[in-house]
Amino acid sequence: MAGGSAIRGSRVGAGPMGEAERGDAAPRLIVSYFCAHGHETKPAFAADAQIPETWDCPRCGLPANCDALNPPPPPKIEPYKTHLAYVKERRSDQEAADILTEALTALRARRAAGEVIY
Known part of the structure; x- marks a missing residue:
């Protein structure tokens, strides 16, 4: 067994497969x-x-x-928005303050009733 870098199944002088063997493109x-x-x-x-x-x-x-003189413009890339940015789009500062006050009042009422220990 010869230890070379020959490709198995090829022979010396074998050319690349041509169109005649593969058919027409x-x-x-x-x-x-x-x-x-x-x-x-x-x-x-x-x-x-x-x-x-x-x-x-x-x-x-x-x-x-395909139009060399009028290629399409680059797409506009929107910056990443956080959850807080989306919330600020939906609510005004006054609405946020009202919701916070309502939630704190409800929490303090539950603590006073003994439902929440911490």
């Missing part, structure tokens, strides 16, 4: 997409496939379309 259509940063992407589609209107740029991740 399906007809392809290459479409150019352009993003807002000016990157051009050229994916290949089957000739009878439906071509998508937008494509994600593999370099920057922005959406791209």
